[in-house]
Amino acid sequence: MAETWTVLKVLRWTADYFREKGIESGRRDAEVLLADTLGLDRVGLYLHFDRPLSADELAAYRRLVARRAQREPLQYILGETEFWSLPLRVTPEVLIPRADTEVLVEEALKKVTGAVGILDVGTGSGAIAIALAHELPEARVEAVDISPAALVLAEENSGRNGVTERIHFRRADLYQLQGGPYDLVVANPPYIPATDMDELMPEVRDHEPHLALRGGDADGLAAYRTLATAAASLLVPGGWLLVEVGIGQAEAVQRLFAEAGLDDCYLRDDYAGIPRVVGGRKS
């Protein structure tokens, strides 16, 4: 007689298997993937621990488990994530938006209100631009990226969140930015130094786009050098440049901003206490 695989048995087996593969959040990931396969939420799984899986359900679930075992991020497997409590589709063409980046949105919302003009540099999935357009109904947002595939996805995400009318997506190279002047320029640019790329977790190194990760120059700070210099022409007087930075980069970027003549340069920590956002204002 064929073995019966119940919800609980499948979860236990998968959690062990993921642990062997070095995935720390094994049980949780197993629950998320099984819930997705069965069209339940995670609480629903707990209410149906004894439910047997059909052969088709088991086959579909196994396909997802095999992908996760290759260290593919859950968000790419599900094709979905949340940023600023807004639903976003994500594919391997774009960086998975991180909770840390919400700190950049929080800072931006302290700096501007009303009918302002905003530029989001390196928009990726559109996360920052969409969150700002959502919170600032009178703002006009321009969102640029070098990746055409990212721009297509970002525009789709803006439609899904009802802000397409107020975001203009266009292809542009951050090293040759034109336009504005804007009241606010935000950016979460690629910032990982090339020499650190091999150290990244397999989920990041082997699955997220290197175009979104690897920063230029030996220290990874090339984008910040360019943005600090470009701020003079991109911003209105009194306008703010706000950027996300990697661990250990904040003070160097703050110095770059000050050397480029920006005023009131400051750092903001993320919720883990790591300096994560650098801001500066055009005088």
Ligand SMILES: C[S@@+](CC[C@H](N)C(=O)[O-])C[C@H]1O[C@@H](n2cnc3c(N)ncnc32)[C@H](O)[C@@H]1O
């Ligand atoms: C770290 S990701 C940030 C994505 C998104 N803003 C977020 O916070 O989740 C950096 C983005 O910059 C884009 N990018 C890389 N090089 C670029 C360049 N030279 N000009 C414009 N965008 C660039 C990448 O395609 C990627 O979408």
